Amino acid sequence: MKYSRVYIESVGYELAPIVVTSSELESRLKPMYDALHISPGQLEALTGIRERRWWKPNTRISEGAIAAARKALRERNISAADIGAVVYAGVCREHFEPATACQVAAALGVHGNAAVYDTSNACLGVLNGVLDLANRIELGQIRAGLVVACESSREINEIMIRQMLAKPTMENFTTSLATLTGGSGAVAVLVTDGSFTPSRRPRLLGGVNLAEPQHHELCRWGMRLDDPQNHVPYMHTDAVAVMKYGVELGKKTWEAFLKELDLTTDRIDKVICHQVGEAHQKLILQTIGIDPKKDFTSFEFLGNMGTVSLPVTAAIAKERDFLLPGDIVGFLGIGSGLNCLMLGIQW
Secondary structure, eight states, X not given: OBOSSOEEEEEEEEEOSEEEEHHHHHHHTHHHHHHHTOOTTHXXXXXXXXEEEEOOTTOOHHHHHHHHHHHHHHHHTOOGGGOOEEXXXXXXXXXXXXXXXXXXXXXXXXXXXXXXXXXXXTBTHHHHHHHHHHHHHHTTSOSEEEEEEEEXXXXXXXXXXXXXXXXXXXXXXXXXXXXXXXXXXXXXXXXXXXXXXXXXXXXXXXXXXXEOGGGTTSEEEEEEXXXXXXXXXXXXXXXXXXXHHHHHHHHHHHXXXXXXXXXXXXXXXXXXXXXXXXXXXXXXXXXHTOOGGGBOOOHHHHOBOGGGHHHXXXXXXXXXXXXXXXXXXXXXXXXXXXXXXXXXEEO
């Protein structure tokens, strides 16, 4: 995939207000830790995550997405009337139907001749949404579009903590650990054809995606249907296998990415990876031969916010002058499934 007239106009984000430390979660799990003789501090030691964010109780998913979208539009002074598509790409949603994108579009005032829909692909949702809009722009169908997402880890964390305390086994601890890395936040990526203002903005060069769906059972988040009267959410992750096969897929995707965009590793100035945790970050960078100094991370204080993690991390990196004009930046995304998607952007 290559693009000639697609720009990342702005990225708006909203961080959940409640900071939850790893030590706080472990204090709630003390009966399990005592039963299994687990020393405190393991959650941070194994993941590198010190804290994450939670929304306040009963916060609606659409609220965060709307707030982030308004920031993205306000930053570039682009109106709702200019938006040709609104794509909601989060894992968390308001309802099965209608599309959560409809609530966001209504709040923004987007209507009429605009595409409004949801898309879903685990942690890759926002990047997939960017590509959807890029294709529409490249074809001349729209001038601008918004990809929005909001993720909430509070509810699934509360459920998993109760389940871990009810069944304090080592197997339950290891398969639930990844759930406790989850964070909460919202993001909106404004994608345009560059015709609104003459100012400089990042240009989407292109990207590559590869899939190995034979690994679709390694990480699952859904509803248990054992009791039709009591559907209970669950999350199960084989973290070791996800890392092993995910990094292998990441290496293949990286090689295809460089070939597609006629780049070399040395020509990549900066990278923003999906924010899984410390072990994954170190291994993927080592595998593809990227100096850790070229990477910017946020998982230490925001955790894994799913679809929101990579674009929010990029926005923070920009605010802190890590991403500089002219940089060739790689967005390196991976999601359950397994799917891997890498985008090249000239900042």
